Amino acid sequence: MVMVSKSVSTITGFYKKTIQERLEIIKNSANLSSDDVLALSPEFHLAPPLLDSFIENVVGHFSLPLGIASNFLINGEDFFVPMAIEESSVVAAASYGAKLVRSGGGFTVKSSSPIMTGQIQLLCPNKDYDSIIEKLKTWEPELINLVNMTDPILLSLGGGAEGCQYRIIPEIFSIIIHLDVDVRDAMGANTVNTMCEAGGAFLKKKCQESNLSCEPRLMILTNLTEKRMVRATGKVPFSSLSSPTSSDSSKRDGHFVAQKIVEAFLFAKHDIYRASTHNKGIMNGIDPIAIATGNDWRAIEAGAHAFAARSGSYLPLSEWSISLDSDDESLMGTLEIPLAVGVIGGVTKLHPTAQASLKLLKSPSAQRLSEIICAVGLAQNLAALKSLATEGIQKGHMKLHQKNIDLFKNLSSSKKSP
Numbered sequence: 001m002v003m004v005s006k007s008v009s010t011i012t013g014f015y016k017k018t019i020q021e022r023l024e025i026i027k028n029s030a031n032l033s034s035d036d037v038l039a040l041s042p043e044f045h046l047a048p049p050l051l052d053s054f055i056e057n058v059v060g061h062f063s064l065p066l067g068i069a070s071n072f073l074i075n076g077e078d079f080f081v082p083m084a085i086e087e088s089s090v091v092a093a094a095s096y097g098a099k100l101v102r103s104g105g106g107f108t109v110k111s112s113s114p115i116m117t118g119q120i121q122l123l124c125p126n127k128d129y130d131s132i133i134e135k136l137k138t139w140e141p142e143l144i145n146l147v148n149m150t151d152p153i154l155l156s157l158g159g160g161a162e163g164c165q166y167r168i169i170p171e172i173f174s175i176i177i178h179l180d181v182d183v184r185d186a187m188g189a190n191t192v193n194t195m196c197e198a199g200g201a202f203l204k205k206k207c208q209e210s211n212l213s214c215e216p217r218l219m220i221l222t223n224l225t226e227k228r229m230v231r232a233t234g235k236v237p238f239s240s241l242s243s244p245t246s247s248d249s250s251k252r253d254g255h256f257v258a259q260k261i262v263e264a265f266l267f268a269k270h271d272i273y274r275a276s277t278h279n280k281g282i283m284n285g286i287d288p289i290a291i292a293t294g295n296d297w298r299a300i301e302a303g304a305h306a307f308a309a310r311s312g313s314y315l316p317l318s319e320w321s322i323s324l325d326s327d328d329e330s331l332m333g334t335l336e337i338p339l340a341v342g343v344i345g346g347v348t349k350l351h352p353t354a355q356a357s358l359k360l361l362k363s364p365s366a367q368r369l370s371e372i373i374c375a376v377g378l379a380q381n382l383a384a385l386k387s388l389a390t391e392g393i394q395k396g397h398m399k400l401h402q403k404n405i406d407l408f409k410n411l412s413s414s415k416k417s418p
C-alpha cells in the first residue's frame with residue numbers, strides 16, 4: 001500500500017507511479033470512499049439513464065483523461081487537484097508551477113462573496129431615462145422582495161437578491177437594470193435567470209399601470225461576473241528559479257530567469273496577439289478543474305476574456321514583477337479573474353466523478369473552489385512563461401507529447417497490418 005500524509009500534496013515521483021498507485025495516494029489524502037475512487041478511475045462510465053438525462057439526443061459519452069496535479073499549497077492548505085484535459089504537459093506544468101510557488105510559501109488567494117448579476121433590458125423609446133430610473137428606484141424594494149420569492153431555499157441559506165444598478169444605453173434606447181444576487185454555493189445561472197424573468201414581468205406590469213412606455217426585453221445573467229472575483233498571488237524565490245548545474249549559463253541565475261519571465265508578461269501586456277496566448281495558458285489551468293468538478297467552463301471563459309478586455313484593450317489576466325527586498329528577492333505573480341463556479345446543483349451534484357473530484361478538493365464551498373481554481377491558473381501561467389522564457393515550450397511539451405506520437409504510430413501500423 002502507498003502511504004501518504006493526509007495533509008501533503010508533494011509526492012516525489014508522483015508521475016512515475018501507476019494509475020492504481022496514484023488512485024491509492026489520493027484516496028488516502030482525502031479519505032475518499034471506494035465509490036469515489038471508482039468514479040475517478042478508468043473503469044467508471046456514466047450509467048445510461050443519467051447520461052440520457054444530462055443533454056438531448058444522447059448516443060454515448062466522450063471520455064477525457066483525468067489527471068491529478070500535485071504540490072498545491074493554497075492559503076496554507078494542501079491540495080491534489082483533479083484536471084480533466086486532453087492536452088499533454090498541462091498537468092505536469094501545473095504541478096511544476098505549484099512547486100515553484102510552494103517554495104515561496106504557497107498561494108495566497110482572496111475572493112469576494114458569490115454575487116452573480118442579472119440583466120433586465122428595459123426598452124424605453126421616449127428617452128426620458130433619468131426620470132424613468134427615479135421611478136424604477138421607487139419600485140426596487142418591491143422588485144427585490146418579489147424576485148426573492150422565487151427562491152426561498154436560497155433565502156434561507158442567507159443568499160438572495162440584494163439590490164439593483166441602472167445603466168443607460170442610449171444607442172439602443174434602453175435602460176439596463178443590473179440585479180445583484182448572492183447565490184451562495186451555486187453557480188447561480190438558473191437562479192438569476194428565473195429572478196430576472198420574474199423581475200421583468202413585474203416591471204412590465206408596473207410600467208403599464210404607470211403609463212410608462214417601457215417594455216422589458218432580454219432578461220438573463222451576465223457572464224462578466226465582476227462582483228464574483230478571485231485574486232491569487234504567489235512568489236517564487238530567485239533560488240528556486242535557478243538551475244545551478246545547467247550547461248546554459250543564463251539558466252543558472254534565478255534573478256535573470258525571473259527578469260525574463262517579467263519580460264514575457266510585458267510582451268503580453270503590450271501585444272494583443274501575445275495576450276491571447278498568455279491567457280489561453282491561464283485557462284489551460286482553469287478549465288480542466290471546472291470540467292472535473294462539473295462546472296460550466298464556457299461561462300468561465302466568457303467572463304475571463306470579457307474581464308481581460310474591460311479597459312477597451314485586451315490585456316493579460318496575470319501580472320508578474322520582481323521584488324528586490326533584501327531578504328526576500330523573488331518573482332511575484334498575481335492573477336485576478338471573475339470566477340462563477342458552484343458546488344451544488346446540476347452536473348456538479350449528479351456526476352459521480354464531479355462529486356469525487358470535489359471530495360478530493362476537501363468538499364469546498366463555491367468560494368473556496370474558485371480560490372483553488374485561480375491558484376491553478378496562476379501556476380499554469382508561471383510554468384508556461386518559465387519554459388517560454390528559458391528553454392522554449394517545445395522541449396518539455398514534446399517530451400510528454402511523444403507518448404501520443406508513439407501511440408499514434410503504433411495504432412497506424414497495427415491498422416495497416418492484416
Ligand code: MEV
Nearest residue numbers: 277278280281384385393
Ligand atoms: C499552450 O497550450 C499554452 C501556452 O501557449 C501558453 C503561453 O504561451 O503562455 C504555452
